[in-house]
Amino acid sequence: MEQGATGGRIVFLNGTSSAGKTSIARELLRVLEQPYFHMPVDAFHAMRSSVTVSPEDLPEVLRRTWMGFHRAVAGMAASGNNVVMDHVLSEEWRLVDCLGLLVAKDVVLVGVHCPLPELELRERTRGDRPRGLAARQLHQVHAHGCYDVECDTSVQSPAECALRIKEFLAGPPGPTAFEALRSRYHTSSYGC
Template sequence: MTAPPGLIIFLNGTSSSGKSSIAAELLKILDTTSFHLPVDAFHAMRSKRPIPPEQLQDEIDRAVRGFHRAVAGMAAGGNTVVVDHVLSRPWRLADCLDLFAPEDVVLVGVHCPLPELERRERARGDRGRGLAAQQFARVHTHGVYDVECDTSGDSPSECAWKIKDFLSRRQGSTAFERLLTQRASMPAPAPTGS
């Protein structure tokens, strides 16, 4: 039996931008059974053994590559997956473009001004300060989305409804399909520690 095509609702934004809150709201309102797959959950599953600083980036990259493959597998099984990720390094997007059926991906830009991100980081206290600032200039550099949200002005619920509304009327090429046409200018998917 062949599974029906899955759907990947891919939320991309910096740390503290509101992706997880939007995902939680989406799962309440989507018409089908859906799964929230945040990249942070994969990092949280890592064993607690100490990692030497010079090996940390390689550890993170391997986990992220595995995360991408888990998402692809869930979608290939016919599931609706809400992905919560940070495309702060070019190879991450390139890897996803290689793995995901581009017509089955809705790419959502989750935006928030830097001062608000920094305020949220301080209020949360569970993230390294400055993480959002490190990601801010890089996370949206590819510049192509199906839907965009600004969480400084819209609530997670409002963003979720905006995404659901887009799903009900989407047609034409997806952002992932358009990004594939730009593929020649992207770096190879294998990370090199940069």
């Protein structure tokens, strides 16, 4: 199940800032037997020039960045590349945009969970995230409530999470969470 019929597989890691998505992605690149590209949204934000953007213009700049990220991932997968996508679905439009762009049967949606006290500790330890960012994201990130695989990084190591995802990828193909979500968001029927 590593390679999708129409293109590359997408392992879509969704969780708040500091939940452990990047650590899991690194482990996935180490344990998966097919070539994968790690495409974190943070890398796309880091590519933007350091020109000061006014507070009024910032939401639109960020929206265009997220939309470009989604299209870059879709393009890589459409070209037959396997991708580990590191994402934060903290706004519903991001999920809807991805549902319209990505081949649903080729997406493995992974919920990366972590309790708020641990997220706050990680934010303080990291020092490179605005304080309270994860808390602001937590409510919406998992609001869609439908995953193929779920991990709790407060009790599972990144390696354990990666192995769990690898096991899922090796299983028989079947309807994916992304297929159920596409049906829900595009036809108002509920699968999850």
